Amino acid sequence: MSSDNNDENRRDFLMVAAGSFTAVGGACALWPLIDQMNPDASAKALATVEVDLSPIKDGQAITIMWRGKPVFIRKRTADEIKEAKDVDVADLPDPQDDGDRVKNDEWLVLIGICTHLGCIPSGQKTGDNSGEYGGWFCPCHGSHYDTSGRIRKGPAPRNLEVPPYAFVTDTKIKIG
Amino acid sequence: MSDHSSSYEPSNGFTRWLDERLPIMRLMHGQFIDFPTPRNLNYLWTFGAILTFCLMVQIITGIILAMHYVPHGMHAWSSVEHIMRDVNWGDLIRYTHAVGASMFFLAAYIHMFRGLYYGSYKSPREILWILGVMIILCMIMTAFMGYSLVWGQMSFWAVTVITNLFTAIPVVGESITQWIWGGYSVGDPTLNRLLSLHYLFPFIIAALVGLHIWALHVVGSNNPVGVEAKTPKDSVSFFPFYVIKDGFAVIVFALLFAWFVFYAPNYLGHSDNFNEANPLQTPPHIVPEWYFLPFYAILRAIPDKLLGVIAMVAAICVLFVIPWLDTSKVRSTSYRPLYKPFFWLFVITCLALGYLGAKAPEGYYLLASQLFTAYYFIHFLVVMPLIGMIETPKQLPDSIAEDVLEDTSEAEKA
Numbered sequence: 064m065s066s067d068n069n070d071e072n073r074r075d076f077l078m079v080a081a082g083s084f085t086a087v088g089g090a091c092a093l094w095p096l097i098d099q100m101n102p103d104a105s106a107k108a109l110a111t112v113e114v115d116l117s118p119i120k121d122g123q124a125i126t127i128m129w130r131g132k133p134v135f136i137r138k139r140t141a142d143e144i145k146e147a148k149d150v151d152v153a154d155l156p157d158p159q160d161d162g163d164r165v166k167n168d169e170w171l172v173l174i175g176i177c178t179h180l181g182c183i184p185s186g187q188k189t190g191d192n193s194g195e196y197g198g199w200f201c202p203c204h205g206s207h208y209d210t211s212g213r214i215r216k217g218p219a220p221r222n223l224e225v226p227p228y229a230f231v232t233d234t235k236i237k238i239g
Numbered sequence: 240m241s242d243h244s245s246s247y248e249p250s251n252g253f254t255r256w257l258d259e260r261l262p263i264m265r266l267m268h269g270q271f272i273d274f275p276t277p278r279n280l281n282y283l284w285t286f287g288a289i290l291t292f293c294l295m296v297q298i299i300t301g302i303i304l305a306m307h308y309v310p311h312g313m314h315a316w317s318s319v320e321h322i323m324r325d326v327n328w329g330d331l332i333r334y335t336h337a338v339g340a341s342m343f344f345l346a347a348y349i350h351m352f353r354g355l356y357y358g359s360y361k362s363p364r365e366i367l368w369i370l371g372v373m374i375i376l377c378m379i380m381t382a383f384m385g386y387s388l389v390w391g392q393m394s395f396w397a398v399t400v401i402t403n404l405f406t407a408i409p410v411v412g413e414s415i416t417q418w419i420w421g422g423y424s425v426g427d428p429t430l431n432r433l434l435s436l437h438y439l440f441p442f443i444i445a446a447l448v449g450l451h452i453w454a455l456h457v458v459g460s461n462n463p464v465g466v467e468a469k470t471p472k473d474s475v476s477f478f479p480f481y482v483i484k485d486g487f488a489v490i491v492f493a494l495l496f497a498w499f500v501f502y503a504p505n506y507l508g509h510s511d512n513f514n515e516a517n518p519l520q521t522p523p524h525i526v527p528e529w530y531f532l533p534f535y536a537i538l539r540a541i542p543d544k545l546l547g548v549i550a551m552v553a554a555i556c557v558l559f560v561i562p563w564l565d566t567s568k569v570r571s572t573s574y575r576p577l578y579k580p581f582f583w584l585f586v587i588t589c590l591a592l593g594y595l596g597a598k599a600p601e602g603y604y605l606l607a608s609q610l611f612t613a614y615y616f617i618h619f620l621v622v623m624p625l626i627g628m629i630e631t632p633k634q635l636p637d638s639i640a641e642d643v644l645e646d647t648s649e650a651e652k653a
Contacts, residue, residue: 097418100432106422126519131424133519176424179544181403182396182521202523203400204539204600220544 106130111239113231116170124187126175129238133175133183134226135199136236139210144168146197147211157222161211164225172236173212174226177201179219184208199223245269270456275474276481277462279643283357284460284481285488286350287452292489293343294448298441300336301385308388310434312427315390316515334504340382341507342496344530347375355561356582358570359461365562367454372558374447377440379531379555384437386528390430393509395516396525398425398433404538407545424518464642465570466635473639524599532596533589537615539600540608550612557619564619566627569635577630578622585618 112129114136119125124137139147147161165171177184182203186193194200194207196215201208206217213222228238247268249255254264307326309318322329351371354360360368387398402419406412421428459468468474475481499506507529511522527535537554541547557564569575572582588611595608636642 100421100428101418102420102422103428106426106428128519131422131426131518179403180400181406182400182525183519185521202521203396203525218539218542218544218547 111237113235113237115235117234126187127238129174129226134238135171135173135175135187135212135223137171137173137187138169139171143197143210147209147213150209150211150213156214157220159211159213159222164211164213164222166228166230170236171210171212172225172228172238173223175199175223177203177206177219178214178221178223179204179206179217184223246273270452270477271482272476272478274456274477275459275468275471276477277460277468277473277639278475278480279462279464279639280460280481280484281463282484282488283349283353284462285485286346286353287455288485289346289489289492290343290350291448292492293339293346294441294444296339297336297343298445300332300339301438301441303332304336305434305438308434310388310431312390312430312516315388315430319389331500334500336385338496338499338504338507340385341528341530342492342499343378344382346492347378348530351375351558352586354461355585356572357461357463358465358565358567358572360562361565361567361570362562363458364454364461367451367458368562369559370447370451370454372555374444374451375558376555377444377447381437381440381444382528382530384433384440387433388430388437389512390516391512392514392516392520392522393512393525395425395518396521397527398429400525402429404548404551407548409545426518461570462639463571463573464636464639465574466637466639466642468639470638470640526597529593529597532594533592534596536592536596536608537612539596540605540612550616554615557616561619561623565623566625567630567632568627569632574633574635575626575630576633578626581618581622581626584614588614588618 109130112127112134114125114127116136116138119136119138121138122140122143124135126133126135128134144161150161152158152160161168175183175187179201180203182201184194184199184201184206185191186199186208192200192202194215196207196209198208198210198212198215200206201217201219204218206219207215208219208223209215211222212225214220226238228236231237245265245268247258247265249258249264257263258265304322307318307322307329309315319333322333324330326332354368354371383397383401387394402416402425405416405419408415417423419429420426421432462468509526509528526532534551534554538547538551541550567575567578572579591611592608592615595604595611598604600608
């Protein structure tokens with residue numbers, strides 16, 4: 064009797080062990096098949112871009128590409144800076160002080176992709192619809208951004224993202 | 240239905256030899272020749288055959304297009320133009336494929352509304368219905384991926400907007416989206432995998448269609464009266480009666496199909512897709528193809544990103560559970576006086592959402608899409624369970640034969 068029981072326990076153990084081993088092995092084999100879809104080495108390699116800011120005049124904006132995404136660089140006028148600073152931060156959908164979004168009040172650097180569904184907001188060129196708050200307006204689903212790139216009205220959940228960047232000299236920045 | 244005894248008689252030595260080894264002829268004979276089918280089916284029941292035709296057209300034209308298409312960001316657009324201008328019959332084949340997608344959805348939507356009106360999702364056809372919902376889900380994904388391959392402006396921004404829906408998922412949304420893209424934005428790797436999956440999905444659909452037909456042939460077709468076939472008098476054999484009827488319907492449908500292909504191939508498309516994809520410029524107004532407009536209207540009706548995405552997904556997924564949401568004992572809406580106006584209100588809701596999906600989400604348009612979105616869900620979640628409980632349906636005929644034969648005797652008198 065007791066030897067039968069032992070045999071059964073041994074068999075249960077073997078079943079469970081074999082089952083778990085197969086499950087772990089299967090999961091390990093699956094991972095490369097899933098991970099191959101993640102950004103590859105060549106996509107990760109496109110790390111940094113340097114931009115010369117000297118030709119940009121007050122109130123002018125340029126768009127450059129970084130990692131396949133548009134980056135907006137805008138030299139803000141005194142009025143635009145004042146507008147961005149005077150806002151009561153507590154009233155914003157995504158509260159953030161203008162000071163936390165720039166390294167130098169004159170220069171606003173943003174990833175030019177609407178945080179709603181990834182469209183490119185308009186407002187870079189003079190004459191573009193720049194929305195009710197003088198920053199950018201996304202034509203896809205009607206999000207309005209202010210002169211600090213903060214979401215003010217519409218379906219977008221977050222402010223326009225600020226990419227990692229640093230001033231190399233007074234008139235040159237490195238993004239990434 | 241599947242257990243009726245086979246009347247198949249192998250006609251020669253070869254078929255007798257085959258029948259003893261692989262009874263495939265016997266199977267086909269039982270399922271598509273003397274399969275008993277309710278005698279009262281109307282033309283709305285021909286859409287199964289029409290949809291099979293559409294799937295075959297899409298697979299054949301699609302395999303051919305893939306022989307000439309180049310899935311690369313630099314070449315995709317020009318390879319499509321190459322198909323249109325240089326490849327022998329390329330314009331005809333591509334237009335057939337593009338119009339074919341619209342025709343496929345037109346037929347699928349009619350087929351679905353038929354099922355909704357006649358209660359074809361009710362017991363014992365729940366699995367049949369669920370397989371159908373899985374097919375429409377796969378069709379939606381396939382059509383979306385195929386549209387992106389053109390790599391025009393509307394293609395590119397449709398991919399951008401739709402893949403960005405995944406960023407609405409809390410915490411892991413960003414990583415999932417980059418995993419789908421294979422980069423930090425929609426680009427070459429994205430286009431390649433979209434082609435790979437666009438080629439795969441029709442075969443998944445074909446497999447699901449096989450299961451759908453299998454499930455249909457276990458429980459048998461529903462019919463306009465919604466009373467199950469009981470005696471041999473209620474049914475006729477599939478061949479020749481429904482083969483001829485389905486064949487005729489396919490031909491009429493093919494006329495409409497051909498009219499679009501030859502006279503208005505671009506009518507259902509969007510002019511922005513005649514511009515090559517430009518990742519630095521969003522078109523002023525992004526709209527999907529007509530067959531996605533109702534869902535797009537639902538997405539935009541809700542001013543919160545995550546909730547909008549959830550509502551859009553729920554609009555399709557709610558269909559999975561309607562066999563259990565509808566509490567009525569009677570299948571056919573023809574016998575449901577209280578439910579009938581609500582059914583047509585639901586049809587109007589879907590059409591209205593389609594209209595609103597093409598408009599800018601502002602002012603009255605936004606308000607209207609919110610109201611219709613609300614009714615879309617109220618219909619399934621409130622109207623369906625409630626009316627089934629309080630309604631007194633009309634008297635059902637005892638059998639299909641009684642219903643049909645009564646009609647003819649009245650017609651003869653008049």
